[in-house]
Amino acid sequence: MLKINNLHASIEDKQILNGINLxxxxxxxxxxxxxxxxxxxxxxxxxxxxEDYEVTEGQADFxxxxxxxxxxEDRARAGVFxxxxxxxxxxxxxxxxxxxxxxxxxxxxxxxxxxDAVSFLxxxxxxxKLVEIDQSLLSRxxxxxxxxGEKKRNEIFQMAMLEPKLSILDETDSGLxxxxxxxxxxxxxxLKKKDNATIVVTHYQRLLDYIVPDYVHVLYNGRIVKSxxxxxxxxxxxxxxxxxxxxxxxxxx
Amino acid sequence: xxxxxxxxxEFTSKEYExxxxxxxxxxxxxKGLNEDIIRFISAKKEEPQWLLDWRLDAFRVWxxxxxxxxxxxxxxxxxxxxxxxxxxxxxxxxxKSLDEVDPELLETFKKLGISLEEQKRLTGVAVDAVxxxxxxxxxxxxxxGELGIIFCSFSEAVKEHPxxxxxxxxxxxxxxxxxxxxxxxxxxxxxxxxxxxxxVRCPMELSTYFRINAANTGQFERTLIVAEDNSYxxxxxxxxxxxxxxxxxxxxxxEIYVKADAEVKYSTVQNWYPGDKNGKGGxxxxxxxxxxxxxxxxxxxxxxxxxxxAVTWKYPSCILKGDNSSGEFYSVAVTxxxxxxxxxxxxxxxxxxxxxxxxxxxxSAGYSQNSYRGQVYVMKRATGARNFSQCDSLLMGNKCxxxxxxxxxxxxxxxxxxxxxTTSKIGExxxxxCTQRGIDEESAVxxxxxxxxxxxxxxxxxxxxxxxxxxLALTLEGSxx
Ligand SMILES: Nc1ncnc2c1ncn2[C@@H]1O[C@H](COP(=O)(O)OP(=O)(O)OP(=O)(O)O)[C@@H](O)[C@H]1O
Ligand SMILES: [Mg+2]
Numbered sequence: 001m002l003k004i005n006n007l008h009a010s011i012e013d014k015q016i017l018n019g020i021n022l023x024x025x026x027x028x029x030x031x032x033x034x035x036x037x038x039x040x041x042x043x044x045x046x047x048x049x050x051e052d053y054e055v056t057e058g059q060a061d062f063x064x065x066x067x068x069x070x071x072x073e074d075r076a077r078a079g080v081f082x083x084x085x086x087x088x089x090x091x092x093x094x095x096x097x098x099x100x101x102x103x104x105x106x107x108x109x110x111x112x113x114x115x116d117a118v119s120f121l122x123x124x125x126x127x128x129k130l131v132e133i134d135q136s137l138l139s140r141x142x143x144x145x146x147x148x149g150e151k152k153r154n155e156i157f158q159m160a161m162l163e164p165k166l167s168i169l170d171e172t173d174s175g176l177x178x179x180x181x182x183x184x185x186x187x188x189x190x191l192k193k194k195d196n197a198t199i200v201v202t203h204y205q206r207l208l209d210y211i212v213p214d215y216v217h218v219l220y221n222g223r224i225v226k227s228x229x230x231x232x233x234x235x236x237x238x239x240x241x242x243x244x245x246x247x248x249x250x251x252x253x
Numbered sequence: 254x255x256x257x258x259x260x261x262x263e264f265t266s267k268e269y270e271x272x273x274x275x276x277x278x279x280x281x282x283x284k285g286l287n288e289d290i291i292r293f294i295s296a297k298k299e300e301p302q303w304l305l306d307w308r309l310d311a312f313r314v315w316x317x318x319x320x321x322x323x324x325x326x327x328x329x330x331x332x333x334x335x336x337x338x339x340x341x342x343x344x345x346x347x348x349k350s351l352d353e354v355d356p357e358l359l360e361t362f363k364k365l366g367i368s369l370e371e372q373k374r375l376t377g378v379a380v381d382a383v384x385x386x387x388x389x390x391x392x393x394x395x396x397x398g399e400l401g402i403i404f405c406s407f408s409e410a411v412k413e414h415p416x417x418x419x420x421x422x423x424x425x426x427x428x429x430x431x432x433x434x435x436x437x438x439x440x441x442x443x444x445x446x447x448x449x450x451x452x453v454r455c456p457m458e459l460s461t462y463f464r465i466n467a468a469n470t471g472q473f474e475r476t477l478i479v480a481e482d483n484s485y486x487x488x489x490x491x492x493x494x495x496x497x498x499x500x501x502x503x504x505x506x507x508e509i510y511v512k513a514d515a516e517v518k519y520s521t522v523q524n525w526y527p528g529d530k531n532g533k534g535g536x537x538x539x540x541x542x543x544x545x546x547x548x549x550x551x552x553x554x555x556x557x558x559x560x561x562x563a564v565t566w567k568y569p570s571c572i573l574k575g576d577n578s579s580g581e582f583y584s585v586a587v588t589x590x591x592x593x594x595x596x597x598x599x600x601x602x603x604x605x606x607x608x609x610x611x612x613x614x615x616x617s618a619g620y621s622q623n624s625y626r627g628q629v630y631v632m633k634r635a636t637g638a639r640n641f642s643q644c645d646s647l648l649m650g651n652k653c654x655x656x657x658x659x660x661x662x663x664x665x666x667x668x669x670x671x672x673x674x675t676t677s678k679i680g681e682x683x684x685x686x687c688t689q690r691g692i693d694e695e696s697a698v699x700x701x702x703x704x705x706x707x708x709x710x711x712x713x714x715x716x717x718x719x720x721x722x723x724x725l726a727l728t729l730e731g732s733x734x
Contacts, residue, residue, distance in 0.1 A: 048689050052681070076691035084689075088682045092704025101700055102690035109691065141704070158690065 001026050001197050002047075002067075002166055007058035008222075009046045016042045018222035019058065024166065026195045031208055031233060033201075034219035035241045040201045041085050043219070044168045048082040049075050063165065076102075077109035079165030079196075083155035083172045087143045095138040095154060096124070099161050106162055127160040131187040148175030156187050167191075168199045173207040185210030205237035220248050281340035286333055288312060291439055294339045298408050298443075301415060311428040311438030318432045324595040325624040325656055328537060328564050331502055338440045338473070397455070402486075403448040404459055407475050410446035417448055421479050425508040425545050425572070433504040433566075434541040437473045441506070444474035449484040449515070458714050460489035476507040480515040482548065487518040489717055501526075503562075504539045513548025513575060518556070520713050522721050525561035527728070532591025532620075535563025542569035546578030546604075554581040555598065556712040558721040560728040563592060568626065570599035573607035573635075580609040583709040585721070587702070587728045588621030588653070597627035597658075602635040602668065611642040614706045617653035618729055624656040631668040638668035646676045647705055649698070649729070699726035 002024040009017040016039045024030055032040055046053050047060065049072035060067040067075060090098065103123075104114040115123060128135065133153055143151050152172050159167055169188070173181055188198065188211050200211055208216075208230060216233045218226040220241070225248040226232065236244070282293050291312055295305040320330070397404050403414060410418050428438045449455055480486055490507075503525060511517050519542075528535025538561070544553040555569040571580025582598035600609035609629065617623040629640045646655035657674050679701055687697035703710065703722050710718050 048685075050685055072685060072688035073691050073693050076689050082689050084686070088680065088686045090683055090686070090701060090704055092707030093700055098687075098690070098700065101696060102687070102692050105693065105696065106691035162690065 001063055003059075003061040004047075005059045005061075007043075007046070007060060008056045009042060009053045010056055011042070011053050015056070016053075016222050017046065020219075020222070020224060022217065022224065024197045024199065026165075026197055027193070028215070029192070029198045029200065029211060029213045031200045031202060031213035031216045031230075032219055032224075033203065033216060033233065033236055035245070038219045039222040040219050041170055042222075044082055044085075044170045044199075044201060047075075047168060048072060048080060073105070074109070076162070076164075077106045079163075081159050081162055081164035081167045083152070083159055083167065083169040085170040085174075085201075087146075087151045087155055089144040090142040091144050093142050094140060095142050095157070098142050099124070099138075099158060102158075103161055124161065127157060130160050130190055131157045132183050133157045149177060149180045152176055153180060153184060156184050160187060160191055163191075165196045166199070167196070168201070170201045171203065172200075173202050173204060181207065182210060205233045208233050218244055220245060223248070281337050284335055284337050286312075286336070286338055286440065290338055294440060294442065297339060298411070300408075300411060303419060304411060307422070307428075308439050311435050312440075314429050315432065315435035315439055318429075318435055320432055324566050324626070325622060325658075326564050326566060326593040326595050328593070331537070333436075336502060339442055400453050400456070401450040402453060402455055403446065405446055407441070407444040407446050407477070410477075414446070414448070417479065418446065418477065421477055421508065421510050422475075423508075425510060425543050426506050426541050431541060433539045434506050437475060437504050437506045437541070441473040441475035444476045444505070446476075447478045447486065447488060449478075449480045449486045451481040452483045453481075454484065455486040458487045458489050460491065472501070472503045472505065474505040476505070478507075478509045478517060478519070478544075480509075480511045480517050480551075482512045483514040484512075485516045487520070487714065489520050489522075489714065491522040491524075491717065491720065501536045502539070503536050505541070507540070507542040507544075507569075509542075509544030509553060511544060511546050511548070511551040511553050511578075514550045515548070516552040516554075517544065518554045519544070519569070520717055521555075521557040521559075522713075522717055522724060523557065523559045523561050523565075524724050526563075527561050527590065527592050528563040530590050532563070535592070536561065537564045537566075538562035539564070539566040542567065543572065543599075544570070544580075545572040546575050546580065546607075549575040549577055549604070551575045551578040552581075553579075554583070554712070556581075556583040556709065557585070557596075558706075558709070558713070558717075558724065559584070559586040559594060559596060560724040562594070565592075565594040565596055567596045568598055570601070571609060572601045572603065573609065573638075574603045575607075576604040577606045577608075578604055579607065582609075582611045582613070582627075583712045584613045585616070585706040585709045585725070586614070586623055586625075587616040587725055588618065588623045589728050589730075590619040590621060592619075592621040594622070595624040595626055597625045599628040599630065600640060602629070602631040602638040602640070602665075605635060606637040606639075607635055608638070609640045611640070611644070612708055613642075613644045614709055615644070615646040615655055616649070616702055616705070616725075616729070617646070617655050618649040620652050622654045622656070624658060626658040626660075628660040628662070629670055629672075630660075631663045631665050631670065633664045635665050636667050638665060638670075640668075640670045642670075642672045644672070644674045645705070646674075647702065648676065648678050695730060696726075698729055702726075702729060 004020050004022040007017055007020040034040055055068055100120055107114050131153055137150060152175055213230050216228050216230060217224045226244055282290055291308050295308060426434050428435055447459060509517050525536035525538055546553050553571050559565055573580050580600050586594045586596050588594050598611055611627055613625045615623040615625055625644045631638045644657050648655055655676055659672055661670055683701055684697050702725055710721055713721055
């Protein structure tokens with residue numbers, strides 16, 4: 001589904017990604033961990049098509065297409081979803097309004113019929129249940145005055161609405177209380193299908209108890225320096241990153 | 254169903270939709286302006302002597318005045334002798350029902366999406382349609398008539414209700430008020446008249462659609478609204494204009510007289526032709542709108558969505574004379590390409606405990622210039638007066654300009670005046686958030702801008718809100734990327 005090959009990216013002449021290699025197959029869950037500033041969000045942004053970042057080298061192939069050539073909206077329509085680490089506020093635009101615009105553009109692209117207000121509402125109610133989100137929140141201005149946890153839950157609601165093929169969750173667990181974490185993880189699990197994949201960016205093993213990864217990767221200095229299975233996450237939780245950093249620095253030195 | 258959903262349903266338009274010309278043979282005056290032309294207009298309209306005298310007097314006042322140049326707009330000087338001051342669509346008989354109306358006119362309305370039949374049947378809005386200065390159809394008259402409400406063309410009011418017209422014409426905007434108001438007073442062609450009797454709540458939104466049609470025809474509408482004690486009316490004005498190259502002058506006057514305990518809401522969606530991408534053509538919209546809260550507890554609210562015109566010069570104002578009276582001004586002004594808008598309001602606090610509220614949202618894109626100009630004047634008598642002003646500007650790109658000129662004059666120490674102003678840019682991160690969800694950039698901008706203007710759009714009646722949202726999207730097309 002997703003093949004990233006030797007991906008390099010920079011922002012304002014600062015090199016951040018230094019050769020990422022990653023393969024994600026349908027049905028898989030990949031966790032990406034790594035110290036602050038290692039480039040996790042950058043990788044997510046580059047995959048989603050944020051224009052501030054310049055790809056200086058490497059390729060990314062999504063379902064047989066050159067992902068890096070596509071506009072951000074076309075990536076989204078083709079099924080790439082990014083749950084933002086820091087979702088922005090859009091005053092005066094309700095989540096409902098926002099999602100209706102988005103969903104219909106996505107559906108049009110996918111050759112599906114656009115939804116009228118009634119069928120949209122029915123569809124929305126279904127997805128609301130999945131992530132146990134309240135309609136009153138969805139009627140408010142998007143992310144404006146939302147608590148940290150509400151923002152994250154709203155991201156997962158949007159993911160449920162857009163039915164992506166590849167979901168990238170950037171620290172969706174941070175700011176969530178235990179109950180919310182379970183609800184969000186539960187939502188993600190329910191949305192899991194044979195033909196879609198998830199990349200979970202997180203700092204905490206805790207989330208991975210609920211969303212069980214097939215692979216765990218450690219990002220450091222813009223490179224994946226270690227990959228393993230879910231046990232790796234437990235090891236990181238216990239030992240921290242120092243041993244990984246040392247290992248990595250030793251090989252690059 | 255929520256309002257959002259319905260609005261979204263309508264959210265589809267592209268390109269400037271109203272660009273065409275309908276061929277209706279004009280019955281027009283020769284170019285130029287002098288006393289004979291004014292006599293011609295007055296005679297054409299079979300006006301009484303007092304009105305002709307009033308016009309001539311206005312013309313003499315105007316002749317001595319200078320064109321004002323203080324606004325933050327520049328445009329080639331207008332040759333007032335090169336304008337046709339009267340033009341009427343040919344109509345053999347005054348039509349009683351839509352079947353009798355010129356089918357070509359009806360076609361025009363259909364293109365505008367405001368077919369009278371539909372309006373009548375579906376929305377229950379009484380429409381006084383003005384094409385090229387002369388009213389051609391008025392509906393719902395009977396129903397309104399039962400309540401004693403008068404809603405008709407200005408010319409008709411002159412014939413049927415001369416005592417009312419004579420009493421209130423020029424009472425809020427005197428002939429000598431300003432250059433364009435004086436010009437309008439001399440040559441106004443037609444417009445609307447609305448009278449709400451004491452204690453009557455007008456059960457429907459009253460609306461007027463204006464449209465410029467014949468080439469080179471200046472438009473000089475005159476609107477007069479009188480709300481007697483304890484009455485209520487919501488009045489809608491909307492307009493679209495066909496594309497053309499020559500600049501066209503539009504100098505309307507709207508006067509509103511609000512008596513004790515009465516309330517008038519006046520909403521406008523303005524979409525005159527703004528000129529092309531290079532700033533060629535477009536309408537000069539130089540309008541005087543003013544209302545007076547003459548009695549105690551009177552309320553007047555202006556809401557405007559300004560997306561069109563090459564040049565806009567417009568300051569809907571409230572004279573708060575009655576004690577406890579209140580005035581509101583909600584405005585969205587969007588400019589793109591080479592459009593120039595200088596708009597705002599005046600709140601003149603005369604009575605005690607008068608209140609005013611100003612919410613202005615300016616959105617500038619392209620090479621446009623967008624100015625808010627507002628005055629809050631608290632007079633000596635106005636003990637306990639309150640004003641709140643919020644002026645926000647949103648910039649798209651870095652070639653446009655946003656300016657704020659707030660004037661505050663306070664002569665009474667017990668008053669409280671607050672002014673807040675912000676300037677912001679549409680965030681790249683906001684646009685990216687939208688595109689990441691599959692929304693194209695243009696729609697993203699429209700969505701963000703509509704959200705930004707929400708507080709004002711919320712003031713509009715539903716069908717107008719929908720139209721306004723479309724217009725915002727339309728106006729900002731091509732302003733990103
Ligand atoms: N616009 C920018 N200009 C300059 N540097 C930037 C910019 N955006 C990101 N960076 C830098 O790129 C590096 C990687 O940032 P990124 O957000 O990808 O880290 P992260 O792994 O997601 O960290 P965290 O765990 O804290 O979320 C950081 O050093 C950051 O300061
Ligand atoms: Mg991050």
